[in-house]
Amino acid sequence: MKSLKLLFTFILTGAFLGSCTTVFEDNFIENEISLEEVVSNYDLWYVDYHRTIGNGDIPFVAKAFTLSFLDGVLYANNNIADIGFTGNGLGIDVGTYDTYTGLLETRHDLDGRNDFEVTITSNNEIRLYNYRQNVTYFLIGYQTNTFDYDKLFYENIEYFLQEYQAWEKTSTTGGVPNAFDLENYLQFTPENTTTFYSSQDNFGTQIANINWSYVGDYEVFDVTGFEDLKILTLNYDGGDIEEFELSVINDGKISLYNIESETTYVFNGRGFVQYLKTDASEKSAKSIVRNSNRKRTKIVRKTKIRRNLK
DSSP: OOSOOOOOSOOOOOGGGTTOOSSHHHHHHHHOOOHHHHHHSSSEEEEOGGGOBSSOOOHHHHHOSEEEEETTEEEEEOOSTTTTTGGGGTOEEEEEEEEOSSEEEEEETTTEEEEEEEEEEETTEEEEEETTTTEEEEEEEEOGGGOOHHHHHHHTHHHHHHTEEEEEEEEEESSOOOGGGGOOEEEEOTTOSSEEEEEOOOTTOOGGGOOOOEEEEEEEEEETTEEEEEEEEEEETTSOEEEEEEEEEETTEEEEEETTTTEEEEEEEEEEEEETOOOGGGOOTTEEEEOOOOOOOOOOOOEEOOOOOO
16 A cells, blocks of 8 residues: 555546446447456456345455456456555456456456356446356446555455564554553454454564464444544453554554553554465565465444544
8 A cells, every 4th residue: 555545536437438327238239338348447446345245255256355357367456465566556367357248257267267247337336246156246446546545445454454464563652551562463363353362572573483372352443434544442352452543554554542541553564464376486575375265254344433532
């Protein structure tokens, strides 16, 4: 996430879609618009997973934050961290695709072939329906230079927290002394979106040697009136509860403001986890490659009112 720029309007480029009706077959017949033109008109298609309809599942779609269709090649951003940089913003090459009249055929490197009926729902939005799984996905189109990075990070903050093996505290500012001052590491595991671990090990400890002494459940809340702020609660198994205002500084750094003690902590991500990187030769020194079963689920958050104004 380069710098946080609040871009909360959808880009309505691609004038040829302006007169489209909702059914693609009608578009094709009346306006002679090809499906290839539709899917390649935008660099990135954000998978608005929270609007998914149906109980079925297409794994590569559920794992992706964005999909791209370019000259027969299917790209996906399966990580939030480093988005905008990986593959010049398109992500990684995950397969191929073909387009027919209203039908998108994908051949994913791991998931194999899947067909989708395509419907245009607005100037920059399409709907993909897979009849075998009876599942519908909604995709919102962007260009790489106008992509809403804030929206991606904050709508999927739970997954961003999972993309590092550990979060190491790098600074503490203000506030009164409290028990959390001793916590130097946090971890949010990819197996689910509710479990966290913490450690008081010394700074600079190798990730593999960190003793995760504490465990509990966590929850993220939306904040009334704020799009770029969340509330994070850590519910330790021992009964302690810590509540923070959570904000993203960049794609490897977060800020936690302890609401009770009025202390601000900055945590840096360590051990970046690259999901679904198929070419082991491209594995970087800073990352770990996982072809895990991590996928997005519908997240319905509760909302809180901000208590303290810094």
